[in-house]
Amino acid sequence: MTPRLGDPPPGARERPGDQLLPRFPRPLSALLARLPQYPPALAAAIAVNLWLGDSVSGASLPAACGKIVAIGVRDVGLRLTFAIRRGGVVACGEVRPDVTISATASDFLALALRREDPDTLFFGRRLLIEGDTELGLLLKNALDAAAPVFRLPTPARLLSALRLQFPFFP
Amino acid sequence: MTTTNGLPPTGKSARIELVCPAGNLPSLRAAVDNGADSVYIGLRDNTNARNFGGLNFELPAARDGLDYAHRSGTKVLLAINTYPQPATWQRWTRAVDTAAGLGFDAVIIADAGLMRYAVRTHPQLRIHLSVQGSATSYEAINFYHRHFNVRRAVLPRVLSLAQVEQVIRNTPVEIEVFGFGSLCVMVEGRCALSSYVTGESPNMTGACSPAKAVRWEQKASGLEARLNGVLIDRYGANENAAYPTLCKGRFKAGDDVYYAIEEPASLNALELLPELDRIGVAAVKIEGRQRSPAYVAAVTRVWRQALDACAQGTAAPQPRWSEELRRMSEGQSHTLGAYHRPWK
Ligand code: SF4
Numbered sequence: 001m002t003p004r005l006g007d008p009p010p011g012a013r014e015r016p017g018d019q020l021l022p023r024f025p026r027p028l029s030a031l032l033a034r035l036p037q038y039p040p041a042l043a044a045a046i047a048v049n050l051w052l053g054d055s056v057s058g059a060s061l062p063a064a065c066g067k068i069v070a071i072g073v074r075d076v077g078l079r080l081t082f083a084i085r086r087g088g089v090v091a092c093g094e095v096r097p098d099v100t101i102s103a104t105a106s107d108f109l110a111l112a113l114r115r116e117d118p119d120t121l122f123f124g125r126r127l128l129i130e131g132d133t134e135l136g137l138l139l140k141n142a143l144d145a146a147a148p149v150f151r152l153p154t155p156a157r158l159l160s161a162l163r164l165q166f167p168f169f170p
Numbered sequence: 171m172t173t174t175n176g177l178p179p180t181g182k183s184a185r186i187e188l189v190c191p192a193g194n195l196p197s198l199r200a201a202v203d204n205g206a207d208s209v210y211i212g213l214r215d216n217t218n219a220r221n222f223g224g225l226n227f228e229l230p231a232a233r234d235g236l237d238y239a240h241r242s243g244t245k246v247l248l249a250i251n252t253y254p255q256p257a258t259w260q261r262w263t264r265a266v267d268t269a270a271g272l273g274f275d276a277v278i279i280a281d282a283g284l285m286r287y288a289v290r291t292h293p294q295l296r297i298h299l300s301v302q303g304s305a306t307s308y309e310a311i312n313f314y315h316r317h318f319n320v321r322r323a324v325l326p327r328v329l330s331l332a333q334v335e336q337v338i339r340n341t342p343v344e345i346e347v348f349g350f351g352s353l354c355v356m357v358e359g360r361c362a363l364s365s366y367v368t369g370e371s372p373n374m375t376g377a378c379s380p381a382k383a384v385r386w387e388q389k390a391s392g393l394e395a396r397l398n399g400v401l402i403d404r405y406g407a408n409e410n411a412a413y414p415t416l417c418k419g420r421f422k423a424g425d426d427v428y429y430a431i432e433e434p435a436s437l438n439a440l441e442l443l444p445e446l447d448r449i450g451v452a453a454v455k456i457e458g459r460q461r462s463p464a465y466v467a468a469v470t471r472v473w474r475q476a477l478d479a480c481a482q483g484t485a486a487p488q489p490r491w492s493e494e495l496r497r498m499s500e501g502q503s504h505t506l507g508a509y510h511r512p513w514k
Pocket residue numbers: 353354355356361362363364372378379415416417418
C-alpha cells in the first residue's frame with residue numbers, strides 16, 4: 001500500500017500535549033491533498049519573502065540558488081513546492097524537489113514561532129528531511145539566523161513580492 | 171559545618187560560570203537574555219568545529235553579538251578549535267587577530283601552534299584550551315599553562331568526577347566541564363570515524379559527518395540513516411533518532427546488531443552541580459552551537475535556575491528541569507556520562 005500524504009509516515013508517533021494546533025480532521029486532509037497545491041504555495045511564498053526579507057534567497061544563499069524545496073504538511077495533506085531564486089522563494093507546481101521537509105502544521109507553526117528546535121523535533125521523529133540534507137540544513141540555519149520583519153509591507157515591497165512570483169507582472 | 175546538600179563547604183564563592191552556545195545572533199541573544207555568563211561562538215569558516223552551511227557569524231553579526239552581550243555584562247568567547255592546515259594557516263591566525271581586534275573575552279584554541287601565535291601576538295588575549303585539545307591530565311594542562319599562559323581548560327567528556335577533582339587540585343588553570351548536550355566522547359580531538367566514512371573530520375574540516383554525506387529515507391521498515399551510502403542506523407516506529415554520526419550507529423558485530431560504539435544518549439550533569447561546585451569547577455559548558463534559538467533559550471534558562479539554586483545551597487534538581495532538558499535531548503535519554511563511572 002502506498003502511503004497517502006495525509007497519512008502519518010510509518011515512523012511517526014502521536015505525541016499529545018505540546019501541540020499548538022488541534023489535530024486536523026482526516027477526511028478534510030484527504031480532500032485537501034487532491035486539490036491543486038499551487039495556490040497555497042503561492043500564498044506561503046509571498047508571506048515568506050515579505051516576512052523574512054531576503055534571508056531565504058539565492059542572493060544570500062548562493063549554494064541554494066535554483067534548488068527546489070518541498071514542504072510536506074503531513075496532517076493537512078498539503079505539499080507545497082518552492083524554487084529558491086535570486087530574489088527569494090517562488091511557488092511552483094509539482095516538480096521533483098531536491099529536498100523534502102515534512103512535519104505537522106502544528107510543528108511547523110512552533111518552528112516558525114521559534115518555540116521548538118528542529119533538532120528536538122527530528123530526534124522525536126516529528127520532523128523529517130529527505131533528499132539533499134545539506135540543503136535542508138542550510139535552509140534551517142538561514143531561518144534560525146533570520147531577523148523577521150514585523151512591519152506591514154510598503155506598496156513597493158508588495159509589488160516586488162508579486163513580481164517575483166509572476167515575472168510578467170506589470 | 172555542612173551545606174544543605176550534606177557536602178563540606180568549598181570555602182570560596184560558589185559561583186560556577188554558565189557557558190552557552192550560539193550559532194547565530196538570535197541564539198546569542200537568547201543565551202544572554204536567559205542568564206548565560208558567557209556565550210561561545212564561531213566564525214563562518216572551518217576555523218571552528220561546527221562548520222555547517224549557514225551557521226556561525228560573519229564579522230558584522232559578531233560585532234552586533236559582542237555589543238549585545240557586553241551591554242548585559244555577558245562575556246563572548248571565540249571558538250577557534252579546529253587544527254590549522256599548512257596551506258591556509260593565515261585563516262586561523264586571522265581568526266585570532268579578529269578575536270583580539272573585536273574585543274572577544276577569550277579564544278578557545280586546540281592547536282599548540284596557534285596558541286603560540288596567540289600568546290606572542292596578543293599577550294593580553296585570554297586563551298582557553300579547547301576540549302578538542304584532549305588534555306585529560308593536570309600535567310598536560312599545566313604544560314599548556316606554562317608555555318602559552320592558558321587560563322582555562324575544557325575537560326574532555328571522558329573523566330570521572332574523582333578524576334576531574336584530581337585535575338583541579340593540581341593545576342592553577344580554571345577548569346570547565348561539559349554539563350549538558352550531545353556526547354562526542356571518542357578521545358576528542360582524535361576521532362577518525364567521520365574521516366573513515368566521509369573523508370572529512372571535525373578536526374580538519376570542522377564537521378563530523380558533514381551534511382552532504384547524510385541521507386535520510388523513510389521506508390516501510392523504518393527511517394534509514396546513511397552516511398556516504400553506508401547504512402548506519404534504521405529507526406523503528408517508536409525509536410528516537412540521533413545525529414547521523416558513525417559513533418551512534420547500530421552495527422552488526424558477531425551475530426548481534428547493536429550500538430557497538432556508543433549509545434546515543436545525551437549528557438545531563440544537572441544533578442551533579444553541588445559536587446561540581448564543591449570540587450571547584452570554574453565553569454559548565456552547554457553543548458549545541460548547531461541548535462536553534464529555542465533550544466539555547468530553554469537550556470540556558472533551566473541551567474541558570476539550577477546554578478542559582480546551587481549557589482544558595484538549595485540544589486535538589488527539580489523534576490520539571492530534567493523533563494524540560496530531556497525533551498530536547500538527542501536520543502531523549504540522559505546519562506551522567508563518565509562522571510559517574512565506577513571504573514577508571
Ligand atoms: S564520530 Fe562521534 S565521537 Fe567521533 S567526532 Fe563524530 S560525534 Fe565525536
